[in-house]
Amino acid sequence: MAQTSSLLISLKKSLKAHGYTYADVGKHIGLTQASIKRLFSEENISLQRLDQICQMMDLEISDLVHLMAEQQAQLQQLSVEQEQELSDDLGLLLIALCVLNKWTMDEIIDHYKLESHYCILKLARLDKLKIIELLPGNRIKLLVAANFGWRENGPIQAFFQRTIGQEFFNSRFNQDEESLLVLNGMLASTSNSEFQRKLKRIAQEFEVLNHEDSSLPLSQRFGVTVVLAIRSWRYGLSQHLFKPN
Known part of the structure; x- marks a missing residue:
């Protein structure tokens, strides 16, 4: 597959x-x-x-x-040490996320009102990490594969779980570009595995659409974060309602 x-x-x-x-x-x-x-x-x-x-x-x-x-043959994943370096430097992580979404240096500077020298220093660091190649004229060439992803349970994933989760869900999800689905049910192991395969297929389709739209001007794109998760869990409220004797 x-x-x-x-x-x-x-x-x-x-x-x-x-x-x-x-x-x-x-x-x-x-x-x-x-x-x-x-x-x-x-x-x-x-x-x-x-x-x-x-x-x-x-x-x-x-x-x-x-x-x-x-x-x-391109970079598919960073080492734990490389991800840790990104998560320890929020400026570096922010610029890394921008370049992974095909932003130019000028777009990064204009959008976040950064000093050129600061942005170049961070891009040079991403060059050393082999995420990009910083070309003459401060042009950016991505060195990552189309299926590049963060390490499962790695520093970047832990960083987002630790710092972004509460902010992410602090929304009514009632705008045209927002959606929140909460599903609850009882699945057999085989059905659970099949549903997980479908989630992964959706994630792959998202990456394809993200790549296809990367050539559009920045003014025609906006940041989107998708959280796909499934786990064996009964509502935490039950822990308080039904305490063991």
């Missing part, structure tokens, strides 16, 4: 680079745009259809696999 996801991410990036849309793909292989979107979201593309889509771009499937391998 992980290889399939990576291959489809590479396919989507190639289609975008060639200027093709889902509608173009559908027209080429005789399916509706909605059907193409469903094939990608469900990661259910046959080799025959994959070959047809590659032919649109004058590519062989082997070319796509090679592209995927090149992308996977």
Whole structure:
């Protein structure tokens, strides 16, 4: 499944680079745009259809696999020590999050009203951490893979759980760009595992959309944070209502 996801991410990036849309793909292989979107979201593309889509771009499937391998060679995860350095320096972490979302140095400076020298120092540190390459003219080249992520239970995840959780949920979630779903039920282990797989698939789709929108001007994008979680838990209120004798 992980290889399939990576291959489809590479396919989507190639289609975008060639200027093709889902509608173009559908027209080429005789399916509706909605059907193409469903094939990608469900990661259910046959080799025959994959070959047809590659032919649109004058590519062989082997070319796509090679592209995927090149992308996977990029940084997928930081070490615990590197993440700790970011979480210990809020300015560095803020700028790291910006560059991971394809902000330019000018956009970072303008939005947060930072001094150029300060921003350059932080970018130089990210360069040493191999997250970016700081190019002439202070241009930023990302060195991370498309599926880059923070370490599970690592310093960055712990930092957000410790400092951001209360602020994040201090909202009525009633704006157009907000949504809060609270589900409660009784699932078998197999159903729980299936639901977790679906959550991970949604997370992958979010990363694809984030990548696709990264080329848009900053004025057309806004920060979004998604929390996906599932655990075995009964409402904490029960601990107070039903105390053991």
